[in-house]
Amino acid sequence: MEMTQTRQLPVAQQTAWEALNDTGLLKQCIPGCESIEPDGDHAYLLALTAAVGPVKARFKGRMALQDIQAPDSYTIQFDGQGGAAGFGKGTAQVTLAPDGEHTVLTYTVNAQVGGKIAQIGSRLVDAAARKMADVFFDRFTAAVSGDGAQEEAQGAQEDVAKDGAAAGDGSPPDEQTGETKRKRSWTAWISKS
Known part of the structure; x- marks a missing residue:
């Protein structure tokens, strides 16, 4: 799998570099x-x-x-094991470039997956990786x-978590509360008849 993307960050290059090296911040931002x-x-x-899918x-x-x-680029070497689900390994090249008061971040990921994930x-x-x-x-x-957009991004993370697995019993979420409605069991329905 290969993925390349460019994002514009609304901060100076040095600020972006420091944030990319802040493990506390990264933990909050990495889905899951x-x-x-x-x-x-x-x-x-x-x-x-x-x-990833099912x-x-x-x-x-x-x-x-x-x-x-620093503060222009680095390469990330990564590998991970997910037990029976499989593994992932690869590299990511990350580059920061100043663009006025903003910073342009470009990354290229080359990764390999194996196990059940590869069989999907x-x-x-690719779609799951791009979404993450x-x-x-x-x-x-x-x-x-x-800004306050982080709360919106966390809401998007919850959507990512729900995409790969069935939400509860498959019932649609309640429009007012956002919670999944539970279907009543057939025995409860029969007992009311």
Whole structure:
């Protein structure tokens, strides 16, 4: 899988660089992220839950920053294991470039997946990866710009979590409360008759 994308961040290059290296901020922005812990120089252990089509799993992995050219670019080397769901590994090249008072972030990801995830098909895997990247950058942009859009981005994350798995019993959400309505069991229906 290869994915390239460019995003404009509403902050100066140095601010964007510092945010990209803030593990607390990254934990808030990465969809499904449970933890990011240091593991040596410029390396981190991650745990996150992700859904790709019908496969939902908890992944544990390691991410290492290489070829660091502060505040312009670095390469992320990553690998993760999701048990029976499979694995993912690859690299991401991240570049920051000043654009007036803003910063243009460009990244290129080259990744390989295996196990059940690979059996799902490349279209679903690519779509799930793009959706996760979009949610991450929506959250990241909101966090670095300091506006209230982060709450909206978190709502989008909840939608991502629901996409890969059936929500409850498949009932539509209630329009007023947003909660999933529960279908009554057939035994409850018969007992009322």
